[in-house]
Amino acid sequence: MAGEQAVGSRDERTVSASRLAGEPVERQSGGNMKRILLHVCCGPCSTEVIDRLAAGNCALVVFFYNPNIFPKEEYERRMEEAERFAAGRNIRFIKGDRDHDKWLEAVEGLEHEPEGGKRCMACFAFRLGEAAMMARREGAEAFTTTLTISPHKNATDVNFAGEEAGKKESVPFISEDFKKKNGFLKSCRAAREAKMYRQDYCGCEFSMTLRRPLHRPRDHPPHH
Numbered sequence: 001m002a003g004e005q006a007v008g009s010r011d012e013r014t015v016s017a018s019r020l021a022g023e024p025v026e027r028q029s030g031g032n033m034k035r036i037l038l039h040v041c042c043g044p045c046s047t048e049v050i051d052r053l054a055a056g057n058c059a060l061v062v063f064f065y066n067p068n069i070f071p072k073e074e075y076e077r078r079m080e081e082a083e084r085f086a087a088g089r090n091i092r093f094i095k096g097d098r099d100h101d102k103w104l105e106a107v108e109g110l111e112h113e114p115e116g117g118k119r120c121m122a123c124f125a126f127r128l129g130e131a132a133m134m135a136r137r138e139g140a141e142a143f144t145t146t147l148t149i150s151p152h153k154n155a156t157d158v159n160f161a162g163e164e165a166g167k168k169e170s171v172p173f174i175s176e177d178f179k180k181k182n183g184f185l186k187s188c189r190a191a192r193e194a195k196m197y198r199q200d201y202c203g204c205e206f207s208m209t210l211r212r213p214l215h216r217p218r219d220h221p222p223h224h
């Protein structure tokens with residue numbers, strides 16, 4: 001959720017992932033790996049982001065927090081795939097609560113917004129607000145999210161929500177657009193290799209009418 005008060009400057013709190021992906025990480029943390037909490041939305045989107053951050057000398061803990069996903073069976077399926085990938089990389093996986101009623105309250109009045117509109121902004125803020133709290137509880141040095149890897153998500157909106165959540169909890173948010181450098185295509189290939197389930201709608205019940213056909217050219221975006 002959007003924080004109302006800024007704590008420190010934007011530059012103090014926002015860490016560029018492209019910086020983290022290079023050598024500065026070791027320098028910043030005195031040779032130690034930087035401890036990052038990664039909010040993941042689903043298994044397929046987590047693949048490339050996890051591997052990119054891990055290559056940048058980041059020690060990751062994965063947090064699955066997506067009470068927006070409807071119905072529950074779909075939620076379980078997405079979570080299982082994300083957990084399976086994290087386990088394969090030997091990364092700790094934290095399961096958030098699926099309080100869908102609480103999420104519905106957060107988007108109340110925005111049900112008829114188009115995908116990419118105000119409901120999605122509230123949804124990003126809701127999920128990243130919890131991720132920021134978990135990052136603080138876990139003692140993470142920073143946190144970020146897989147959400148920007150989706151070609152259907154505006155990175156500016158996601159990063160705004162992450163930065164505001166980070167301000168509220170005083171944990172730096174890594175502002176990034178993981179779809180860049182063929183991020184999304186790489187995640188599609190990795191998911192296919194891992195034989196992962198891939199959803200064909202964003203997640204909430206309001207997005208189900210926008211299901212994207214799974215019969216598509218290779219690597220063409222279905223969803224996420």
Ligand code: SF4
Pocket residue numbers: 068069115116119120121123124202203204205206207
């Ligand atoms: S369409 Fe996706 S991002 Fe938007 S509110 Fe629904 S689940 Fe959240």
